[in-house]
Amino acid sequence: MKVWTSPGRRTGFRSLALAGLLVLGGCVGGDVPYGMPQPGGQGIATQPVVDNAPRLPASGEVIGTGETRVALLLPLTGEGNASRIAAELKNAALLAMDDVGLNALELVVKDTGGTTEGAAIAAGQASAEGAAAVLGPLFSANVRAAAPPLGMSQTPMIAFSSDRGAASPGVYLNSFLPQGVVQRTLSYAAGQGVRSVVAILPEGAAGDIAEAEARRTMLSMGGEVTAVARYAYDNMSVYEAVQGVADAVRAADAVFIPDGGTSPATIASTMTETGIDISGKKLLGTGQWTSANLADPALQGGWFADTDQSRVNAYKQRYQARFGAEPSLTSALAYDSVVLVANIAKGGGGIQRHALETPVGFNGYTGLFRFLGDGTTERGYAIYEVREGKAEIIDAAPSRFGGGS
Template identity: 80%
Template sequence: MAVGGCVGGDVPYGLPAADGSQAAALPAGNAPLVPASGEVIGSGKTRVALLLPLTGEGNAGRIAAELKNAAILAMDDVGPETLELVVKDTGGTAEGAASASAQAVTEGAAAVLGPLFAQNVRSAAPPLATAGTPMIAFSSDRTAVSPGVYLNSFLPQGVVQRTLRYAAGQGVRRVVAIVPEGAAGDIAEAEARRTMLETGGEVTAVARYSYDDMSVYEAVRGAAEAIGAADAVFVPDGGNSPATIVSAITEAGIDASQKKILGTGQWTTANLADPVLAGAWFADTDQGRVAGYKQRYQARFGAEPSLTSALAYDTVVLAGNIARGAGGIPRNAIENPVGFAGYTGLFRFLSDGTTERGYAVYEVRDGRPQIIDPAPTRFSGGS
């Protein structure tokens, strides 16, 4: 099946040709007998539940509406006869997620997609574990994984690793990391240290800041000697942080033009037109693919979607293709080492439930990100 602009040329979107290792866990034609509770999309024999915070507080309901729209678009592409997709409202609460997942088990769902928030994922997992029903959730908190619980999300470790591995391949050995206070900074620091060690380099210093200019200047001044001796400065944060930090380095008397500035996909929220960021490198999802998804979504629903909603599209298409090939959603098919190619790029689920993704590396040129190392089209060891 070819989904416009979505299928990669080297990695099939769905199951590869059967080689004996992708045994179906459920025989084709076993339709659930219990009526479904929730909005039903499609008429396929494989029932899949989609858990969303449709009536959740704050932005939860808005994001949930986007995910639901993305699922509708995906069902248009895989065909309504491929799945019976049952949308269940969690209310954005742990209790609601647990109730919805238990209901999905009772109704014979072959898999559960979602929920969105880490605590909801943890609460939804026990009923599914008892039944042996896999879950593909959308949380970016890798601590939410457990046996049979997979995360189709943008885990921050992966994009940090891609940026620093590329930089190491270009001769970068000594890196100073300037990271925000809090959990996000902790994750970025830990992955930066691990990746540089694996590539034969090191993180020579870490400076932390709060979200005010004085804190940034103090962090830079405290690490000034290390920055002066480093090959690169790693700034994983987005927004105003990259430009403010690089400007602070210059104001501290350090020649930033002799240092490679490194970032992550968070830089899509930064002002890349600021001259201080020219020449910087950062890894991110292939924005060309994402643009194709956003155009289709806007044409159908009249609004520009978030990148998160593309995860729901890819996950529903993935489930549909697995169901078509296996008659159910077995875990060994979800963990297919070849992986899948979607609008969010190349990805595959590892046995620990986390997701490995293929990211592109960008350089800031003329105020815009330009790809200097394309996203991979296949995973090593995946054929």
């Protein structure tokens, strides 16, 4: 049996959040507005915003000279990894301002300290200073704390948490909600004839989310999750989980393993080594599999949903050229969000909820996404198959919502 080790990337299906506004080939599909402008501040040709209201002094670091003020709330002095992530998000915002032009926005960066109190204070300042929108905060508790001060002024927020519970009308989550990745993987599999699935999931909130969405998706597609096993991160726990669903696996069409790191290969090899024949079973995962060893023979032929990595890599290359380091995908959220609100602001009339909730959505570095009225996000994902140790797209991410291509 493989020895389980703690995967380097374990954030509850990218629990911080993850996305970007890129126009590949220099144009966006006709149904999808607000794509990324060409570098050099060309932007999208629109009428300038006319705002005759007096401008109050802004507290925080100011980037840009635009008429429309937008606040960016980040844990710049937060504990642990918070400050590092915040620095990346700020750099990504600088890169976005390079592209849209400094006259597109007045971006005010405010430090939350990574605390709920700091987030509430920063949000209150942003509201009092007349911000047309607030980007951030990063963590779900901070998002909840920042929402009430902004609700009083009806200032929209685009936050970076992937906790669905932090969303509400006017509080949008520019993140990868794990439910969407699970739904895409399983709905694709069901479309290819998979009707019965066994789910082997980690203990805790991430496993709870994956189980609930797996059951919902399979039911909606005319299939079923026939059994669920949970494991902690040790070999005995994995062994017991696998043995507990052995008979169900033998009768199922597929096994769903949404976790990343060493978990997918360890679980697959444990099934084989304990006498469960999975040669005719399809292994299903999520974008967490990009942190797994895809060269492991046990994972060949597996399917999982994730963003279009060619777009992600284009963002990372641009960031590295500008700042000299490879960024996390989380940082692309700030880039996307700044470009999005800048292009809406250029159209005049401020940054209104109806513009943020446009049904056709936005086309980003990590694909297509749109904000729904309840604040959650719908995204378009690609389906990958593991072939010869690499992930290759077998079903492209959509280029627009509504069944278009």
